[in-house]
Amino acid sequence: MTEQLLEESVREQVREIFKDLQNPLQVLFFSSETNCDYCEDTQKLISEVASLSDRITLTEYDLDRDADLAAQYYVGKAPALVIAGEDGGVPIDYGVRFVGIPAGHEFSSLIHVLVMVSRQDSALQPETRTALQNLAHPVHLQVFVTPT
Amino acid sequence: MALESPHVQAEAIEAMEFPELVRRYNVSGVPQTTINFGAGTVVGAVPEGYLLAEIQNALTSTSAE
Numbered sequence: 001m002t003e004q005l006l007e008e009s010v011r012e013q014v015r016e017i018f019k020d021l022q023n024p025l026q027v028l029f030f031s032s033e034t035n036c037d038y039c040e041d042t043q044k045l046i047s048e049v050a051s052l053s054d055r056i057t058l059t060e061y062d063l064d065r066d067a068d069l070a071a072q073y074y075v076g077k078a079p080a081l082v083i084a085g086e087d088g089g090v091p092i093d094y095g096v097r098f099v100g101i102p103a104g105h106e107f108s109s110l111i112h113v114l115v116m117v118s119r120q121d122s123a124l125q126p127e128t129r130t131a132l133q134n135l136a137h138p139v140h141l142q143v144f145v146t147p148t
Numbered sequence: 149m150a151l152e153s154p155h156v157q158a159e160a161i162e163a164m165e166f167p168e169l170v171r172r173y174n175v176s177g178v179p180q181t182t183i184n185f186g187a188g189t190v191v192g193a194v195p196e197g198y199l200l201a202e203i204q205n206a207l208t209s210t211s212a213e
Contacts, residue, residue, distance in 0.1 A: 097158070
């Protein structure tokens with residue numbers, strides 16, 4: 001048996017949280033064979049997370065070999081995760097990404113975001129939602145975070 | 149926010165893995181949010197209304213140029 005990154009207690013907690021998942025999710029993982037210190041660990045981590053719910057489908061791609069798909073999802077760095085919805089087996093892109101390994105604090109963000117996308121509920125205030133729905137121009141947000 | 153608008157794309161970036169982005173956007177602490185590749189910057193975890201206002205500012209200043 002290969003060693004798991006997540007301890008059993010964490011897996012159990014995540015399974016419990018994933019009971020709240022509603023709509024199916026597609027997670028697209030992009031790795032790279034060059035200059036990617038955290039690709040292997042991220043791959044292990046997201047595989048373990050995806051295995052904790054049958055609502056999550058994980059597909060794995062390579063930045064170079066799948067360059068067209070990476071461009072379609074605006075993914076230029078690895079490791080990257082696209083957290084998408086699903087309709088008829090096809091991913092629905094909401095523009096939600098993790099770049100770099102989602103470890104430490106970011107692990108709970110990842111779990112939280114998976115639930116949020118699956119439930120289609122941003123938990124934002126009604127007035128914020130209205131303002132966002134009225135946006136007419138592209139907005140790209142890069143939130144810099146660290147695992148600690 | 150990305151969930152609420154097809155125009156919004158949101159990335160969480162692990163700062164330690166991408167020092168060149170940290171330098172480019174002068175990231176001094178986390179969380180720090182870069183709006184439209186430098187058109188706006190928000191330092192710290194802020195209330196959603198504040199971030200929204202900064203997004204709207206960044207859009208206004210970009211379209212005015």
